[in-house]
Amino acid sequence: MELGRSLVALGGSFLAAGLLARAGRRIGLPTIPVFMAAGILLGPHTPGLVLFEDPGELKVLAALGLIFLLFSLGLEFHLDQLIGGGRRLLFAGGSYLLLNVGGGLLFGHLLGWGEREAVALAGIVGISSSAIVTKLLFELRRMNRGETPLILGIIVVEDVFLAFYLALLQPIIKGSSGMTDLALQVGRGFAFLLALAALARWGARTVARLVDDPDDDLLVVCFVGLAVLVAGGAELVGVSDAIGAFMAGLILAASPVAGRVRPLVVPLRDAFGALFFFAFGLRIAPADVWSVAGPVLAAIVLTLVLNAAAGLVAARIHRMDMTAAVTITLSVLARGEFALIVASLAAAAGLDARIAPFTAGYVLILAVIGPLAASHSDAIARLLPGGSRPVPGAAADPAGARPAAPAGEDRPGDLRPRASEPDPLPVPSRPDHADARAHGLAHETGRDRPLDVHPKCDQSQVEQELPRTASGDRAAR
Template structure:
């Protein structure tokens, strides 16, 4: 584990000198020092870091919840649903069509719909932190789309599991989907009406006790969420949403930073461990076509979300590039597909597709101004920073 931390740190320092983001470098460290490449093998079995990796995901999404206030959900619920629905319609629809076009099978097409349709919440969160855009106006629709995606994912996974196992799809999926949706409603009710009570329970002047309290709450609710068929990420997000609105919220944001950064690095390092570069050549053309399709759909989705919120080309480009990366949820689907005995080409396809977009996403987000210039109306705003637009309020970025 110490070697993993140090390897990720060394590569990130080297990459920082030439302006590369940290996420692809953490992933690269995992690939180079994992079991699938020659040379030094720090971790022979990726499952050895599974719990630490999950903790990194939980902390990344917990922090995201701290930054996303309940008032944002109440004030922009309709627009959030429209933007999230448009994003899912474009990307999941394109993924389903692409899956059928490949001709690998119906179950495989359903898996590919989720792989191409769902962004990586962990990478999106890290991108927003690294680019200093948490306070930008367009960050609200980005976070709103992530919430809608996670809700969709919970229901999608519940419905997909019996299909992959050969059960009568709708009848078998209904109880699991109902359980997941019911728990989501419970979490939403707690975030809406339980903030004051939670604030009183967690309040303490002792920082040590506060860290133990919020960390225990985030991990516990994430675990319970998974048991109910809801992504553990959204459970952690909801805890952050509740605690962010309490009087202890600012202190929690400050205290969680080092935990988020350290275990987030392990999450991306472990992600790299699971990738076998030797499997990629057999699916290189489908992967490249899928990447191009995702780029196109994300640009269209970014423009649609910007129009819904009244933003210009700069925020539209930020939305499109911030949501580009695919990651942890695609790997969950790859594991489900392997367990169901689906086409053996799925695993290397998903690995290659996720790897390219995990690298391309942060790079594109850092250079979203180039995309903004070619979007409709982008020529008028060439002198403006990529995070702002004439229609948007001035961006105020919190220290990350």
């Protein structure tokens, strides 16, 4: 009987999350905050139907959701994406992180919730949502816009930062007996990170031979085992399971088997990822969200101000106009899966209980208003003082964009399609494994996907639009 009740509750969780997300999609809401809202509505802190009295019952399954989310992100990440963007792209992305993460850290200190809590809040406030930003660019059909390469570059820089941030976060939030102990824990985390990075650079083919199999079913079993094993090992050595899963994906991303793994991990990521967000919502009491309404609103205002400053800096560096600056600001405004991941790690470490409801309210609001504001960025720019004029140092082009490269001409570091290439959509419904690196997850696009948790630079879709460099590599890689 107990097993039956657990299965009914689990099935109800999946179904409720899916049905609510479908309803939300009809009015343009991203799926991530809806999954979280489903957990709040059906959790023990809300009157009515309660599926799980104890959110801990979903602890392992929710951990699998986190693992598959970060594993999928690692599969899509390539350092060449960052290098190909050039020094200006690095500076723009670095400026965004400095303003937002630095501002988040200062905000955390001003709240007075604690030093460790401030470090967690820096990541919650400072890192944008991979899922929402990537999905937004394609739904608004903005891949040909001049500012889009810069938006993609910012989120790729965030990817790099995320790996180091998670490695640093875990020993800090778990506490240490002194600076020496903290230094040892941080050093151990970075050593683990560097060891796996070296394995990704020089041992990826060996790992690929370990998991590869002609049959997809056995390939799935093997790469799932690898992801969970590395994530568990990371947790054992004091690094978060999230960074372990990310590095496992990074290792396979550099291997010949990556093209086959990417589409196979999608259903696992979507299903268990939805459960991760649902389980996070189970912990949230609506009354607790109301109790931190002041800090939530202050954080939203701070994020708007810092994003605006970062957008202006990025536009000036790349000689773009005010419309481009506003579009950059609003496109990367939404917060989502990474804020929830950090909040989940903070809750597991026993940090201030207010972090979870704060993150819930912060993410719910920004995940909704971010895409809505971004879809009207041009109109918003016209309403601003000087919105019809270029920012200082901007190019004369009123769109703030460089023209697309002529047919046959390649421009390294330019993430936009050539003039001869078609509008971004549609994309192929099934990727050819022989050209898997060029198609990746292209078959995922569309309205039938239950969970859009793509990495910050969604390889499959973006690569459809990107020119090749003279060497034949994609400019975004």
